[in-house]
Amino acid sequence: MLRRFLMAGGVLTCAAAALVAQPPGPPPRGGGSGGSVDGSIERLMAFDANKDGKLSKEELNDERLTALFERVDANKDGSVTKEELTVQLTKEAAALGANRGGGPGGPGFGGPGFGGPGGFVPPAPGTILPQFLQDELRLSDEQKKQLSDLQKEVDTKLAQILNREQRQQLNEMGNRGPRGPGGNRPPEDGFRQRRPPQ
Amino acid sequence: MSDLFLPDRRMFLGTLGAALFTTRGLFAEQLMLPTPPLTEGPFYPDKMPLDRDNDLILISDSTTPAVGEITHLTGRVLNANGSPVKDATVEIWQCDANAVYLHTRDSGPKAAQQDKHFQGFGHFTTGSTGEYRFRTIKPVPYPGRPAPHIHFKVKKGGRDLLTSQFMVRGHEGNLRDGVFAGVRDLVDRELILADFVPVKDSKIGEHKCHFDIVLGRTPDEGARS
Numbered sequence: 001m002l003r004r005f006l007m008a009g010g011v012l013t014c015a016a017a018a019l020v021a022q023p024p025g026p027p028p029r030g031g032g033s034g035g036s037v038d039g040s041i042e043r044l045m046a047f048d049a050n051k052d053g054k055l056s057k058e059e060l061n062d063e064r065l066t067a068l069f070e071r072v073d074a075n076k077d078g079s080v081t082k083e084e085l086t087v088q089l090t091k092e093a094a095a096l097g098a099n100r101g102g103g104p105g106g107p108g109f110g111g112p113g114f115g116g117p118g119g120f121v122p123p124a125p126g127t128i129l130p131q132f133l134q135d136e137l138r139l140s141d142e143q144k145k146q147l148s149d150l151q152k153e154v155d156t157k158l159a160q161i162l163n164r165e166q167r168q169q170l171n172e173m174g175n176r177g178p179r180g181p182g183g184n185r186p187p188e189d190g191f192r193q194r195r196p197p198q
Numbered sequence: 199m200s201d202l203f204l205p206d207r208r209m210f211l212g213t214l215g216a217a218l219f220t221t222r223g224l225f226a227e228q229l230m231l232p233t234p235p236l237t238e239g240p241f242y243p244d245k246m247p248l249d250r251d252n253d254l255i256l257i258s259d260s261t262t263p264a265v266g267e268i269t270h271l272t273g274r275v276l277n278a279n280g281s282p283v284k285d286a287t288v289e290i291w292q293c294d295a296n297a298v299y300l301h302t303r304d305s306g307p308k309a310a311q312q313d314k315h316f317q318g319f320g321h322f323t324t325g326s327t328g329e330y331r332f333r334t335i336k337p338v339p340y341p342g343r344p345a346p347h348i349h350f351k352v353k354k355g356g357r358d359l360l361t362s363q364f365m366v367r368g369h370e371g372n373l374r375d376g377v378f379a380g381v382r383d384l385v386d387r388e389l390i391l392a393d394f395v396p397v398k399d400s401k402i403g404e405h406k407c408h409f410d411i412v413l414g415r416t417p418d419e420g421a422r423s
Contacts, residue, residue, distance in 0.1 A: 043231065
């Protein structure tokens with residue numbers, strides 16, 4: 001009886017251990033994760049043909065990577081060390097994370113989310129049905145028109161509920177960073193601003 | 199391999215594979231990094247325009263050019279070993295200067311702001327050098343996509359080999375863009391960025407842009423190399 005109990009306990013422990021011993025899953029999400037920086041460094045160091053721990057311009061002769069090479073080569077000696085790579089890539093990964101507002105604010109707002117693989121952009125606050133869902137549901141033209149009218153109503157009413165500072169705050173959350181140069185200003189705001197037909 | 203290794207065989211082979219990959223330089227020249235695929239997006243034209251040539255600034259016999267900063271876009275389609283790909287069709291599409299795509303779901307509701315003189319879509323088939331060229335406008339941001347971008351597809355022999363997009367190096371919108379951020383690997387991000395360089399002495403503010411596309415698999419091979 002005791003032996004059976006011990007065996008059962010042993011089996012359970014083994015099962016639990018097996019669960020814990022799973023191979024690691026994909027690297028944690030979130031901007032600037034250490035995982036992706038290490039992965040990038042590995043991919044580049046694979047070009048270190050003579051294994052001297054540095055990448056020369058001849059070794060990394062892909063012209064698509066010239067801009068990266070020059071950014072990373074801090075001391076401008078024509079070669080890139082693993083340390084220089086780590087410093088620069090970590091900095092750039094963090095910058096992307098910060099700009100997109102890591103933390104509960106989450107990724108940037110602004111219009112329907114197209115989001116690439118793993119790059120989902122949540123729709124702007126107040127969006128009833130984001131574009132990609134409308135596509136998924138295959139709304140008819142009539143439905144789209146009704147939705148569009150409803151959206152206009154919601155936008156108007158929401159604007160009336162929020163005060164000026166709140167609307168501004170919403171704007172700022174959706175548009176971190178300096179505005180682009182004049183000319184073609186993106187028509188989208190953090191707060192859903194509909195551009196009337198001209 | 200003895201029975202002793204069986205439970206860890208998958209991990210063992212995985213490690214072996216990784217070791218082979220990183221020592222590849224000993225046996226063969228390091229392959230070029232392939233251009234990463236990205237989402238097609240919702241606006242690949244649903245009704246192909248009559249004029250689909252590689253000049254997106256002038257439609258057919260029209261003499262009125264599209265609005266926007268004229269850009270001469272060139273590049274090569276290459277295999278991972280660096281050899282040019284012949285007879286590859288490169289297609290590009292992008293929104294016009296007023297952020298309207300040539301797709302009924304976009305140009306329909308936004309007909310009033312659409313630039314009717316922008317072709318919106320073009321294609322070019324490579325020769326033996328693998329080179330392609332287009333004349334188009336410098337891309338602009340689109341609602342929900344702060345990073346200006348040009349979509350492209352590469353096809354050969356009736357097969358889609360790659361769908362992706364490229365963005366403007368240094369544009370501040372990139373850092374706020376969901377698709378750009380979705381490219382986890384930092385090196386991959388470099389591979390989908392292009393420089394738009396002003397053409398010296400151009401009286402009309404033209405730009406040039408060079409963007410090479412590296413395919414992950416040789417079009418003529420079925421298996422991965």
